Amino acid sequence: MDYTIFAVAIFLIAVLVFGGVFLIRPRRPGVTDEKPTAEVKDEAAATGTAVAEPEEREAAGGVETAEPEAPPAAAPAAPELETPPPSAGRLVRLRARLARSQSVFGQGLLSLLAADKLDDDAWDEIEDTLITADVGVTSAAQIVDNLRTKVKVHGGRTPEEVRDMLRAELIAHIDPDMDRGVRTEPHGDRPAVVMIVGVNGTGKTTTTGKLARVLVGDGRSVVLGAADTFRAAAADQLETWGGRVGAPVIRKDEGADPASVAFDAVARGVDDHVDTVIVDTAGRLHTKTGLMDELGKVKRVVEKKSQVDEVLLVLDATTGQNGMRQARVFAEAVNITGIVLTKLDGTAKGGIIIQVQRELGVPVKLVGLGEGPDDLAPFDPETFVDAILSTD
Template sequence: MARVIDVTWIVVGAVVAVLLLALVIGLVLARRRRVSLGDEDRQPSRPAGYQGTGQISFSSGTAVQERPDTAEPEPAPSGPEPVAVSPEPVTPEPVTPEPVTPDPVATEPAPAAPKEEILPAEGRLERLRGRLAGSRSAFGQGLIGLLGGGELDEASWEEVEDTLLLADLGQETASELIGRLRTEMAAKGVRTPEQARGVLRQVLVEALSPGLDRSVRALPHEGKPAVVLVAGVNGTGKTTTTGKLARVLVAGGRTVVLGAADTFRAAAAEQLVTWGERAGAEVVRGPEGADPASVAFEAVKHAGEVGADAVLLDTAGRLHTKTGLMDELGKVKRVVSRHGEVDEVLLVLDATTGQNGVVQAKVFAEVVDVTGIVLTKLDGTAKGGIVFRVQRELGVPVKLVGLGEGPDDLAPFEPAAFVDALLN
């Protein structure tokens, strides 16, 4: 009986020992599990480019990790919940770009040398006197025939006056000349055509005021190029005159820049470029329809930069009856004057227009300070008397005359040579 009891306590003790061992093992395992979970919470987050279980999409250069719906969410980080702060919108100050005006001009380089030989300016009028055949027949020969017949009665003097009027001298100029002729012929006792020719020559030369300064101011001064503005109505030959004058200056050893300020006539700039090639001069031009004053200003500026002796500005033809066009011519001169004074304003008149040409000259003189007259097409008219009239009524000298269509048919005006050509 005692032996049975001892065995029972042994079995009970063994069971209790097993239970205690199991309890200890369970506690140890539980503690290890808690430690393991705590370490996992402190592991760093996965990098943005991690490719284990998600896909990467790119937007504006930033990587965003997308996880499948079945994946367990990562545990929220400990600490206070972050507060998203949206920065206040910053409105940039409006920036007004400065207006950019494209360069309206282009420069045609001058050829190395003129394509044609240029005749010297000296003595041109003498060489071209044969071109005045029409004026000579109606003016000089008619007057000599009337005056050389001896003592004249009133009817003869009326014929002399009619001849002067037909030659386009105008009433006032004609009356003044007749008074001088009657006085001189009576004082010298004229009886022959040769005597009449001598008196007539003296009176006509004096009427042209030979003492006036007829030089074209086209020489540099104070380190700046001379500025010559060429104006006139349509069809008088402004562009041609500008080109021919450039040849005269180049023949004298001067460097010239041409400004194509006639931007309304499509062919004007091309025509001036051709003249530049013939004369050996640079041409500054603008697009068709550009502001003439802007082109003229750039031409003067360029002439100063390259050290040219003179810049010749060819302006658009304008009717003297159009106030807006005339005002624009005044604007061209004012704008150019900001860069340098305009030394010469040459008004180009068509000698064949007669009285209308004088009216044009008066209107132009009111807008710009005309300093000289250029009479073109003088070889094609019997009205050479316009030379006397325009000088008397404007008080401005005739400086140049055109006696043909050739490139060198522009001559400096010489009163004595002109009268001699009329009376030849």
């Protein structure tokens, strides 16, 4: 027997037995075949490979999972539009404010007429009071002559009789028969076009915004044209007014051609089938002929798209005779159809209503009686006179 072969066989069997023991030894609790996380990450950093987190490795070997979707971000809420009051009754609601501002004018006349003795000096004082209130020299003389005649005819002068006489005379000179409606109704497929003109400082842009509120309050749709391109703040101001009531504003860069802005505004009004387009023009100095010519150009360019229904001149009631000079120059440059008298609540010079209508033949259509957004009101002669003669 070859003992060498037998010894080799024994050796091989021993190697196989002991090697199997190490290969199939049981795992100790808590020990895995994976490398520690820190070690794996260090190795990944050295080799430039990506390391999956335990959750990702588990998902890779089983059911695929997805991150929960974040809820969509809520859209910002649109600003709530304001609902302005209608134009009807506005002047009546503002009557107390008007009475306070014009009491010096009205009550002064009443006290003079109710005096026991009305001699020439008293009548001269009445006439001076009228002139001081910007009624105008010619109108003041006519009012005094008519009152003197009525006093002689009626004889006795109770407070009620004096008030009735003065009321009738003032209403007659303001002329209640003048057409004071602002033409804002569309015609066919074309919107009504209203141009707002006037010098700087009269409240022109503010009047444009307030007029938009009046029309929206009456159920009209409006587009605003920011044709005052010489003052960027004017367009910004107009956008604030328009944004409150949902009226879009057409504007261009500062220094752009005002006529092109006005034309684009009217074109937008035609495309959107709106009722009224209001164009705010630059505050033109009445002494600058070139600027006045440009105002005429704006009107001509707009009329290529739609007729201009109203050209409203904004006058500051506190400027007195200077306001009259402005009115005359504007009337020569463009066909003024109506007057907007602003700041009437801060002056006792309401007589300018009589003077401007007499000299231009143009009615006062709107009056501004405060700084509030809804303080612009259609003008009514009887309500105005009753307010200034009120004893409440």
